[in-house]
Amino acid sequence: MMDNATHHQAIQLNTNNAQNTTNIQQQQHQESKLSSVPDHFLTIRLLMQGKEVGSIIGKRGDNIKAIREESGARINISDGTTPERIVTMVGTIETLSKAFGMICQKFEDDLKQTCTMIPPITLRLVVPASQCGSIIGKGGAKIKEIRETTGASVQVASEMLPSSTERAVTISGKLDSIESCFRQICQIMLESPPKGETIPYRPKMMISPMHAPIIFANGQAYQVQGQFAIPFPPNELNAFGPLTSLTPGMPVPAATSLIPSGLQPNRATLQTQREITIANDLIGCIIGRGGQKISEIRQASGANIKIADLDEGSQDRHVTISGTPEQIQLAEFLIHSRIASEIGGILITH
Numbered sequence: 009m010m011d012n013a014t015h016h017q018a019i020q021l022n023t024n025n026a027q028n029t030t031n032i033q034q035q036q037h038q039e040s041k042l043s044s045v046p047d048h049f050l051t052i053r054l055l056m057q058g059k060e061v062g063s064i065i066g067k068r069g070d071n072i073k074a075i076r077e078e079s080g081a082r083i084n085i086s087d088g089t090t091p092e093r094i095v096t097m098v099g100t101i102e103t104l105s106k107a108f109g110m111i112c113q114k115f116e117d118d119l120k121q122t123c124t125m126i127p128p129i130t131l132r133l134v135v136p137a138s139q140c141g142s143i144i145g146k147g148g149a150k151i152k153e154i155r156e157t158t159g160a161s162v163q164v165a166s167e168m169l170p171s172s173t174e175r176a177v178t179i180s181g182k183l184d185s186i187e188s189c190f191r192q193i194c195q196i197m198l199e200s201p202p203k204g205e206t207i208p209y210r211p212k213m214m215i216s217p218m219h220a221p222i223i224f225a226n227g228q229a230y231q232v233q234g235q236f237a238i239p240f241p242p243n244e245l246n247a248f249g250p251l252t253s254l255t256p257g258m259p260v261p262a263a264t265s266l267i268p269s270g271l272q273p274n275r276a277t278l279q280t281q282r283e284i285t286i287a288n289d290l291i292g293c294i295i296g297r298g299g300q301k302i303s304e305i306r307q308a309s310g311a312n313i314k315i316a317d318l319d320e321g322s323q324d325r326h327v328t329i330s331g332t333p334e335q336i337q338l339a340e341f342l343i344h345s346r347i348a349s350e351i352g353g354i355l356i357t358h
Contacts, residue, residue, distance in 0.1 A: 050198050052104055053134040054095040054111075055176060055211070061085060061093045063118055064111050071114060079107035092211035094134065101194045109187045116183055128161070128287045128323055130180040133193065134209050140164050140175050142200035143193060150196070160189035161324045163285050172209035178285050180324055281330040284340065288318055290347055291325045301346060309339035 056064075065072045065085070076083050081099035097107055112129050119126045135143070144151045144164055154162050160181035168175055179189050286294065295302045295315070306313050311331035318325055327343070329336045 048100060048198075049098060050101065050104060050194055052097045052108075052194065052197075053174075053208075054097070055132040055134050055209075056093055056095055058088065058091055058093065060115065061088070061095065064095070064114055075107050075110045079103050079110060081107040083107060086211070090211040094209070094211060101191060101198065104194055105187065105191045108190045109183075112183055112186060125289070127289050128180045129183060129186055130178060130285070130287060130324075131186065133177040133179065133190075134169065134174050135164075135177045135193075135197070136202035136206045137168055137173050137175050138203040138206070139197050139200055140177065142196050143177060154189055154192050155321065158185050158189040158192065160185040161285075161322050162189060162193075163324065163326075165283070169209040170212075171207070173205070173207045174209045178324075180285065180287060278332055279330065280333060280336065281328055282336050282340065283326055283328050284343070285324045286315075286327055286343075286347070288323055288325050291315065294327075294343055294346055305339055305342045305346070308342060309335050311335040311339035313339060313343075 063071070064075065072083065072085070075081075079099070081097050081103040083098075084096045086094040086096075095111075097104055099107070112131070115129050116126065119129075142150070143154075143162075145153070151162055151164065154160070158181070160179050163178045163180075165176040165178070177193065179186050179193070181189065293301070294305070296304075302313060302315070305311075309331070311329050314328045314330075316326040316328070329339045331339070
């Protein structure tokens with residue numbers, strides 16, 4: 009039997025050992041707390057732009073604190089070093105639906121302050137590819153059912169997100185429609201867990217800063233990174249080729265003159281394509297009168313841009329952008345910039 013002195017010494021030694029491992033345990037806990045969840049809990053990942061994240065965080069974090077407390081969901085937001093950020097939510101279907109509804113309500117409130125006609129709210133879920141089949145259903149029956157019963161638009165990307173085994177699932181519509189749609193998708197994901205290993209999508213800059221397209225407007229050079237135009241220091245412009253003003257109504261050359269002269273030839277000739285979804289209510293501001301705006305975007309970026317006809321029962325239009333990665337990046341930036349200027353700077357559509 010251990011006497012009191014020995015017992016006290018053992019407690020003291022255990023305390024010291026615990027202190028030595030506290031930092032490691034805390035780090036492991038932070039990394040695993042969103043992944044080690046009960047069977048009836050679900051992890052949902054949303055892909056958002058910086059402005060959207062800023063809106064739900066709020067000043068001094070007041071908004072995100074209220075969403076966490078009122079919904080009961082655990083919410084984590086990836087760091088802000090990239091244009092796109094991941095919002096991870098963990099909870100039951102009830103708590104997740106509450107959190108999602110509060111996020112959508114915040115976006116709608118933002119739009120009400122700047123728009124007379126509120127466009128559909130559009131959000132992207134990041135879903136393991138192995139679960140996307142369950143959302144689509146046999147012959148597309150399940151996704152059709154979701155669209156018909158909720159009134160929301162649902163689109164599952166055909167390709168995986170870069171360096172991952174996840175796909176983007178875009179849902180769009182009025183507040184009550186996308187809330188109902190989100191709940192149905194959560195139920196499907198809970199009933200059909202992912203199969204095999206999932207490699208999560210981690211947002212990053214699509215192209216390195218030295219190879220990012222440069223645009224010139226109102227006497228200031230900007231470097232396109234993601235969907236942001238970052239002011240470029242004048243003293244660093246010598247390494248780049250001729251810059252072009254994007255003054256409205258003025259002809260602009262193809263994107264090859266907007267790309268740094270140091271770009272490797274094989275990068276400039278690599279052809280690919282990307283499909284984005286735009287609310288039908290906003291497609292007119294991209295096309296412009298007589299197709300003027302879309303023509304300017306094509307000419308400025310050098311990309312080929314095709315806008316599909318509106319599918320029956322859908323509220324969205326598919327826009328396919330083809331070209332080099334840099335041309336696609338610039339075209340997408342110009343499209344989203346055009347939308348943002350039309351709806352007062354709050355970018356909700358993707």
